[in-house]
Structure formats: structure tokens, C-alpha cells
Amino acid sequence: MIDYEFLKAHSLNEALDYLGSYENVKVIAGGTDILVDIRKENERAKSLKYLLDISKLKELKFIEGRKDCMAIGALSTHTMLVESAVINKHFPLLVSAAKTIGSTQIRNRGTVGGNINNASPAADLLPPLIALKAHVKLRSAKGEREVLIDEFLAGPYRTNRQSGEIMTEVCVPLLGEGYFMNFQKIGRRKAMNIARLNLAIVLGINDGAIFDSRVVPGAATAYPMRFRKVEEAISGKDIKDIDLAEIGELASDEMISATGVRWSTPYKRIALASLVKRALETIFMEAKADE
Ligand SMILES: Cc1cc2nc3c(=O)[nH]c(=O)nc-3n(C[C@H](O)[C@H](O)[C@H](O)COP(=O)(O)OP(=O)(O)OC[C@H]3O[C@@H](n4cnc5c(N)ncnc54)[C@H](O)[C@@H]3O)c2cc1C
CATH class of the missing domain: 3.30.43 (Uridine Diphospho-n-acetylenolpyruvylglucosamine Reductase; domain 2)
Structure with missing residues (x-):
């Protein structure tokens, strides 16, 4: 004990x-x-x-629109994300991810700060927050610092938080015109489902051409990170020229080059390729409907 x-x-x-x-x-x-x-x-x-x-610190429980970012207090619950009108409007990706977490009870208790600081490779908010280029604020008796979320993560269940620091909030920069986003998750069952794989994609698309691409699978590598080769392969391309199956394969190759071949690779290779294909397909359809 x-x-x-x-x-x-x-x-x-x-x-x-x-x-x-x-x-x-x-x-x-x-x-x-x-x-x-x-x-x-x-x-x-x-x-x-x-x-x-720290659960009763009201000052860490808020969702607040600021000039250039949406600030989410570390003690905000997953339910607060799901129910927030501003998060639904600006970052539906976060809502889709939060909705899949645990059960109603877990979403009512579990916090955004806890999900980030626990730094599980399968945490559902990490891929969306990385794809949205969020940064976190850390306070200690010595002062305050801000760190980009992908620099905050240091490994599976490890972060760069120093002893003496508390995460107070996460700030998600507002996106300009032409951005589309999608979240995918698969697991062993439909409810109370820890991700076997999850995926966040954020794309900027103008006149059919991709001008910004962020692709972040979760539970695919030791901790969630951007898949730069996939991003480069689609950046600058017209969406009608993209071979979805090829990009899916590329994502699987990038995963395997990061992790090597593991017991789960035969499953994850196919599953990740399908998730990437599905997410891109959905985004491209939305982009076309928006033209
Ligand atoms: C049945 C069940 C199902 C679950 N399903 C999912 C799921 O589908 N997807 C998913 O992603 N997660 C899932 N989880 C995990 C968990 O619910 C989430 O990660 C949740 O967001 C954790 O938040 P918490 O407030 O409960 O964290 P806590 O347990 O209170 O803390 C987690 C860690 O973060 C640290 N911490 C918390 N807040 C701060 C802060 N403000 N500053 C610094 N450090 C801090 C703590 O010290 C601790 O190390 C599940 C858990 C259970 C029990």
C-alpha cells in the first residue's frame, strides 16, 4: 500500500x-x-x-476567449469542453475528442490539466491540442512560464514540468479562415474506451490547395507527435490530387520508423492507414462543400 x-x-x-x-x-x-x-x-x-x-481552486476552472487564443483552465472538465459554445464553434476537434473520454462520470470529474499532465500515449486530448499548436501555462512560487504543448511532453507519462509547478491553463490559438479539423479514435469497444489509436488532423485549405497541415496520431508512437513526413507530403497539394491510400500508408511507415516493429504493428499499420484516410476524406468533403 x-x-x-x-x-x-x-x-x-x-x-x-x-x-x-x-x-x-x-x-x-x-x-x-x-x-x-x-x-x-x-x-x-x-x-x-x-x-x-487542487480540485476546489475555482480560478483554474474556466473557458475564456482572449484576443488571440481560447484559454482553458487546467481544472476544466471534459464535460465543460463538450458543453462550451465557444469550444464547439472554434475547436470542434476538442469536443469530438472530449466526447469519447471514458463515461459521463469520468468526463464530469476528469480535467484537461490532468489529461495533459498524466501524459499517457493514448490521452485523447493530446493529439488535438498538439495539432492546434496549444501552449500551456505553468506557475510556481518563482513565476510563470509558457511552453508549447509538444515541447512540454517528454516521453510516455513524462513531461517537462518542474517540481513546484502547477499547470494553470492551456491556450489554444484561434485559427484564421479556411481551417478544417477532424478527430478519429478506435479502441476495443464503444464505451469506456481507451484509444488503441487516435488521430487529430488540422488542415488549412484555400481554393482546394492545402496551405497548412498538422497530422498527429496518438497511441501510435511513445507519445503523441506530429507526423512531419505525412504533413510534407500533402502540404501545397491540391486536395483532388491526393491519393488517400498512399498517404495512409505513409503514415503507417512513419509510425514504424519511429517505433520499430512491435507485437501490435500488424494491426496498427492497417488501422492507422485507415484512420488517416478516413480523416482526410471527411475534411476534403467538408472543404469541397465549403467552396
Ligand atoms: C474508467 C476510466 C476511463 C478513462 N477513459 C479515458 C479515455 O477514454 N481517454 C483519455 O484520454 N483518458 C481516459 N481516462 C483517463 C483520465 O480520466 C483522464 O486522463 C483525465 O483527464 C485525467 O484528469 P484528472 O483531473 O482526473 O487527473 P488526476 O488523476 O487528478 O491527475 C493526473 C496527473 O496529472 C497531474 N495533474 C493534474 N492536474 C494538474 C495540474 N493542474 N498541474 C500539474 N499537474 C497536474 C497529477 O499530479 C497526476 O500526475 C480514463 C480513466 C478512467 C478511470
Whole structure:
């Protein structure tokens, strides 16, 4: 059994004080990842001495449109994303991803900050947030810093967050005209379904030509990352000249060159190619309808 003391913060400053003065503290937000780790005595929770509850910090629970980005407080739940009119309007990709997370109960408790900081290779919000070029804000007693989300991730279940830091929000830059996006996910079943693969694609398309491409599979590599070869292969092309099957194959090749051949490769090779094809097909149809 992992033995720890429970601390509760009533303000962000109090939480930062605790983090600055105790060692081996982990924060708990919704608890849907960390409590499982503690119960299973996972290696990630073994050094834990203090669990710091930040769940009541109202200042971290908001969705707010700013001049150039949409700010999402770290304690915003998946349900808040699904129900937010502004997120539905600007980033339907995030809504599609959030809708697939766990169950109603998990979506009501699980937070955006928890999903990012847990940094699971299969986390459903990571591919969309990377494809949207989001950055995260981290606060400590020493000040605040901002990091692009793909630089924040350091490996499976690892981030570049320093001890003493709390993630306060994630900022998603607003996209200009001509952007289309799609999220795909497959797993072993339809509900309470951890992704076997997921995928976020964001494309800028003008007059049929792709001027910006971001392709981010999840659960395909050690941690979600942009597939640059796929992006380069479609950038600048007219959508009617793109061979979807070929691009799907390219994505599978890029996955295998990152991971090598694993037990799951025979399945994931075919599945990822299909997801990429499906996502691009959907986006191209929307782009054509928009012309
Ligand atoms: C039954 C079940 C089904 C699930 N299904 C899915 C699914 O389909 N897709 C999916 O992506 N996930 C799924 N999850 C995982 C989980 O629900 C999500 O990752 C959730 O978003 C985690 O948020 P949380 O607030 O509960 O995190 P917590 O468990 O509270 O924290 C997770 C980690 O993040 C750290 N942390 C949390 N907030 C902060 C912060 N503000 N600053 C710094 N560090 C922080 C914690 O210290 C901990 O290390 C599932 C979990 C369960 C139990």
C-alpha cells in the first residue's frame, strides 16, 4: 500500500506554497488517473509522500476567449469542453475528442490539466491540442512560464514540468479562415474506451490547395507527435490530387520508423492507414462543400 498524507489547497497561492515547501508532492485534480496509479501501486506513484488536492481552486476552472487564443483552465472538465459554445464553434476537434473520454462520470470529474499532465500515449486530448499548436501555462512560487504543448511532453507519462509547478491553463490559438479539423479514435469497444489509436488532423485549405497541415496520431508512437513526413507530403497539394491510400500508408511507415516493429504493428499499420484516410476524406468533403 502506498502511504501518503493528504493536503488541501484553498487558493492557487496556498497550493504553490505547499509545492514549494514539501517534497514528493503530487497534485490531484479529478483523481481519475492518479487514484488508479495509487491503488495499483504503479511505479509512477511509488515516491509519493503528499497528495495535494487542487480540485476546489475555482480560478483554474474556466473557458475564456482572449484576443488571440481560447484559454482553458487546467481544472476544466471534459464535460465543460463538450458543453462550451465557444469550444464547439472554434475547436470542434476538442469536443469530438472530449466526447469519447471514458463515461459521463469520468468526463464530469476528469480535467484537461490532468489529461495533459498524466501524459499517457493514448490521452485523447493530446493529439488535438498538439495539432492546434496549444501552449500551456505553468506557475510556481518563482513565476510563470509558457511552453508549447509538444515541447512540454517528454516521453510516455513524462513531461517537462518542474517540481513546484502547477499547470494553470492551456491556450489554444484561434485559427484564421479556411481551417478544417477532424478527430478519429478506435479502441476495443464503444464505451469506456481507451484509444488503441487516435488521430487529430488540422488542415488549412484555400481554393482546394492545402496551405497548412498538422497530422498527429496518438497511441501510435511513445507519445503523441506530429507526423512531419505525412504533413510534407500533402502540404501545397491540391486536395483532388491526393491519393488517400498512399498517404495512409505513409503514415503507417512513419509510425514504424519511429517505433520499430512491435507485437501490435500488424494491426496498427492497417488501422492507422485507415484512420488517416478516413480523416482526410471527411475534411476534403467538408472543404469541397465549403467552396
Ligand atoms: C474508467 C476510466 C476511463 C478513462 N477513459 C479515458 C479515455 O477514454 N481517454 C483519455 O484520454 N483518458 C481516459 N481516462 C483517463 C483520465 O480520466 C483522464 O486522463 C483525465 O483527464 C485525467 O484528469 P484528472 O483531473 O482526473 O487527473 P488526476 O488523476 O487528478 O491527475 C493526473 C496527473 O496529472 C497531474 N495533474 C493534474 N492536474 C494538474 C495540474 N493542474 N498541474 C500539474 N499537474 C497536474 C497529477 O499530479 C497526476 O500526475 C480514463 C480513466 C478512467 C478511470
